Amino acid sequence: MTEFYPADQYGYSTLLSEDERQVLGRLRAVLDHEVQPLLADYWERGEFPDQIIKPLVDLNLMEPPELTRDGAVPGALYGGFRNFELARTDASVATFYNAQSGLFRTAVSLGGSPEQAAAWDPLIRSFTMSGVFALTEPDHGSDIAGGLETSARRIGGTWVVNGVKRWIGGASTADYMAVFARDEADHQIKAFLVRTDAPGVALRKIEGKMSLRIMQNADITLTDVAVQEDHRLQRVNGFPDVAGLLRNMRSDVAWIATGLQAGAYEAALRYVKEREQFGRPLGGFQLIQEKLAAMLGNVTASLGMVVRLTQQQADGIYKDENSALAKMWCAAKARETTALAREICGGNGIILDNSVGRFFADAEAVYSYEGTHEINSLIVGRALTGFGAFR
Missing domain, CATH: 1.20.140.10 (Butyryl-CoA Dehydrogenase, subunit A, domain 3)
Structure with missing residues (x-):
């Protein structure tokens, strides 16, 4: 199995099933033939090659038929090696995909109520509902626990969100952002699914990066953005x-x-x-x-x-x-x-x-x-x- 991953000297990938290796083999073929040839040009230009999104989505990597027979769930190691394979080709591409499969999906599946997770997770797996994770702010990264400044105020069944987020990768191509804000009433952090095209949302690409140049990171300003209570992730309350x-x-x-x-x-x-x-x-x-x-x-x-x-x-x-x-x-x-x-x-x-x-x-x-x-x-x-x- 060291041939499957030349850098896998101890053969950790032998822990994968044959079906899992076949799915990852299809991913590698797309990466080698449709992604790799574009990387140097787009990295130098500081742009994301949007034409790679459909081939990656079409692979159905989060719910491959071989791994979901009879309601089965893909193995945890398969998910890990999927990230490994993507990053082995390019860290920006891996970060882009993981923004959906890891960050956004985890925010909804673990942060949402069982009903929210059940309704939205199938849409996330198919990329019908695309999203990103919006936690970091211009003045708060490592100290975000106590320093988070984005605010949320509840007025009846609606929340009004104000603040600024920074380094939000993939926001320009996403439908939603999982935005973390401090509730003005109890000062606890809550999470909201905010549409990227909602009134009051402004996105600006961060220019001049020396790293992850293909990945499009954004500064996001939220000005009196209205979010309904049913789009607050119910299990994030601090x-x-x-x-x-x-x-x-x-x-x-x-x-x-x-x-x-x-x-x-x-x-x-x-x-x-x-x-x-x-x-x-x-x-x-x-x-x-x-x-x-x-x-x-x-x-x-x-x-x-x-x-x-x-x-x-x-x-x-x-x-x-x-x-x-x-x-x-x-x-x-x-x-x-x-x-x-x-x-x-x-x-x-x-x-x-x-x-x-x-x-x-x-x-x-x-x-x-x-x-x-x-x-x-x-x-x-x-x-x-x-x-x-x-x-």
Whole structure:
């Protein structure tokens, strides 16, 4: 099975069923033939290739027929390797897809009432109802629990939402945003499904990014936006509920960080087999082989961590410190692995021709989103010592 994923030295993907591998094989074919050829051009332009959305949606990755026979649910590891496969091609594409399959879907399925989840989840799985997760604000990221400023005021059966959100990925192509706002009455955080085209909603693309350039992030201003009570997610009634959502989402980001490493490793390996210096392939030099071994070790360790974390979560074991540790570790190793890939490729590592430069830059965004390295470290540290070091 190492042939299925060249970076999977220990064969973690053998834990997948044959049906799961077939679905992921179809995904790989679309990524290789319809997505990969577009990436360098669109990355340089800072635009998203909208033409890839339909082929990805048509794959029905959240509800593949092979994996949902007789009402079955796709396995947790399948979902992890789906993120791995996407990120192995491009972190922006993985982030775009995960905004729907991970962030928005989790917000609705866990944050909504059973009735809301039952009504909306089938629409989310088919992309009939597309959405994004709108938590971060211009002045509040790591301190969002206490600092969130977006407000919501209830007037009868209607809520009026005011505030500004930042770094909301994929908002320009989404129908809805799961907007988190502080209730003026009890000062607790609530969540609302807000249409992106609703009166009072203004989206502005964030320009000048050096990372995840394909992903379209937006600044969003909400001015007296009316939301009906039936579009308030009923099980989000304070930050502990938001933290529960984040606990589930961090494992997705750890998988993305691991897939990004695999893509960088494989791109660097291809390069050193083809590139010649001093009359022989670059891959024949000792220092190059040492860097490749270190990269493979990072990917292997990260895969081991995310596979085990996902298995635990499938068994109902959800711990903040476990998902935080995986995100912290895998994203840090993604920085290291992509930097080694860039070193191996020398000057050619900073151009887009061989993908390494794109992975190198994108690792910086993955390192910071869904909880910075420092915040995730403090979540782990709190669990280890019993003392909260947040200020």
